[in-house]
Amino acid sequence: MTQSSVRGEGTRPGVRPAFVGGQEATEGADGSGRSGTGATGDGGHRRGGPRRGRRVLRWSAVTLSLLILGTAGAGYLYYEHLNGNIHKGQRSSGDAKALKSKANAAGQTPLNILLIGSDSRNSDENVKLGGAKYDRGSPPLGDVQMLIHLSADRKSAAMVSIPRDTRVDIPKCTDPKTGKVYPPTNRIINESLARGGAGCTLATWENLTGVYIDHWMTIDFSGVVRMADAIGGVDVCVKQNVWDHPTAAVPGGSGLKLTEGTHKVQGKQALQWLRTRHAWGSDLMRARAQHMYLNSMIRKLKGQNVFTDTGRLMDLAEAATKSLSVSEEIGTVKKLYDLGMQLKSVPTDRITSVTMPNVQDPQNTDHVVPNGASADRLWQMLRDDVPLDDKGKASGSKKTSAKSVATKAPSAPDAQIGVLVQNATRSSTLGPVSGRAGVIAQELVAKGFSRASKDASAGLSEDTTVVRYPSADLEGDAQRVAKSLNIPLSSVKRSTDVSGVTVVVGADWRTGTAYPKQSAPKAGQLPSGTDAINGSDKSQCMDVYAPYRW
Template sequence: MPDDESTPETGSPRPRAKGRRGRPRGRRSKAVLVTAWAAAGLVVLGGAGLGYVYFKLNGNINGVDINAALGRDRPRNVDNGSMDILVLGSDSRSGANAAYGHGQDGARSDTAMVVHIAKGHKKASVVSIPRDTLVTRPECTDKHGRPVPAARQQMFNSAYAVGGPACAVKTVESLSGIRMDHYVEVDFTGFKKLVDTLGGVDVTTSRAIHDPKSHLRLAPGAHRLDGEQALGLVRTRHGVGDGSDLGRIQLQQAFVKALLNQVKQVGVISNPKKLYDLADTATSAVTTDSDLDSVKQLAGFAGSLKDIGGQDMTMVTLPVRYDPADANRVLPLARADAQVWSALKADKPIPASAVRDSAGDKGDAGRVVGGR
């Protein structure tokens, strides 16, 4: 699958777009929030009953020391009972992910969501950041400790590409002025395996979806999707909406709610094998910050989120407009973005006025899929 996007590591001028606005692009994204949240939720289900496999599960989890990498150059840590988590999906095509395409170096944060857990942990607000948003990337260091210079007019997902998780976190903190309490990442294979281990996901489609790019074909009506189908659904652009990445984000958000509601209904306590399989898959699926990289820590984190279902979440896309110089890029709407981030800082609901003029929350792609 060829890469048709400009290289984020250079400061060279971006090519002008040809064709219609919102033309689809090469790489694919995942509903990473689903996997991350499900992983945490399933670990807490098994925390008390898995004793003898504790160390096996503990060894599954990959951790990244974000705090050490970023040091003191971060927004103030406000302890008001709320929590902010950056959830990323990397689009690496290495290892088992090679089946989903080639033609790119390294990996990028193909899906990014800032999850704000309100005080009391009964409600959540989720802000999706489009991968093609042009931002000022702050100076950071890569995973080897080498400096990465600041750069203007860079795609948001370039931060992960050039500097890994820590640079992605620093870019989000620079955009929002909000300190991220945690970091969670998942990839194609982890997402697919978790859906299969859950036994599939029940969704209802309001119209047919046919996308030869993601190999997905669904008739209108009720479906139980396996992992491959679920991955196809959250990757699809061509089968739903106008073919843009913004429409795909809406589809992902709808799928997140459907799967979260289903995860809460899965009864596994009485089935030790199912319980172990879910915990093993979940802990293998994620990379976290070092404050969550053990079963005990991840279980405690999950326990704090267990009361939040799809109906308790408000999901928006960061307010943006299409770049008039390049229809394949979007630009932040500064005033509206400030409203979104201010609401999260104050632990208040995101006002409807913030997304009223945004290109990100127009269209009906999100209404195509619902839970059963």
């Protein structure tokens, strides 16, 4: 589905321009977000460009919907009607291996919700908003994807975005509506939505991050428009006068025109803010502007009492339930209300917005890939429930630390324990390390595990080393093997994907015969490249790329 790229001119030197499905997004002068290679004579546009317009509002709108439902007690006035508005789907439709987090000492577990902005054209309204009629019925793409992580103690939250053009491993997925099976592939992450629905995107995220995701929520063009004006204006800031307009070097632009300072934007102007790319210098800076908008929106919703107005509240609840599709286990107003209340309880100074650390894809300069160790560190913080801000501590650390994992006696002497070693050192950024399975198998034999052998399977990929076992009677054997290699017991997992004790050598163990000691991340110790913004920071202000100042 990757398309040929047309790299634009006029982008700030050293900063990667934005791309849509492999093409550079060159927004039209009319604000349509059309690709420079996809325009047609009648104003319709080829798939890849037009959907840039309003999809940038989607993740903000979904979060708004959560907050609305979280405060909308009066929505129960027509509870059954609202329930009927909500579209539901299967939680996971892919081959995912992430396990649900263990509870902390207080019995609490983190909550992870995947928000997806869909470019679906399957209605007259969406076609009108999204572009050409001939795209109607085409499989939707998940152009905006964000994980909301609520800590186990519900005192902090993280909002983590992955760029839409990130190349990842998409697992085998089955479309729950048609039964069509999609084989595993290595493509950009926004294509996962078209390969089995939101449940496939969820499975893709789980395999990439190792984070168990409890629920998904999606919103499309029409849903974004329906919710866009519900906020009543959001404060944004620019350091210089900005006008995102066509230039001699770069056609198109969102049309955003503001003077230096802070402004309240809503309606069309809010859309222009969220779509602007050229004036900020890159697509990554557009993500920063979107994070600033969302944080400002959350602060405003927390500070106003619009939900005491029953008439407006009912309108907001109606719009929210019509705008959302959700995984079936949260497909009622009450369950959405409960989720919203949990999100609403987090103070704004404990909300951190970040983007996955990324680098240019060596296979395609139009795309990006996770930035190795930095991305892995971010995923580890989410898995271990370590706050991204420095105001707390890892609420799940006592239960998940290697020292506190209960050990079991092996079922047999070392020489009688069968062990299979797999080489899964390939990652999205690095190729496999040849011979790793054989090296570790030989090390196990030298340590007395004479039945250890290597698996000749190729192309396996795991970010983190793990020891898997199929049944409870082999847990002690798996722990014994892990201990001999210095692999933490927290990385010993039960799995039906293996038939015996299996050491999966991941991308985090590329050299040596002893697993490298991993230091546990601490609260607030974010890796480089996340571009973090705190939810209470009102000082954020966008710097305008020189050609777009006036």
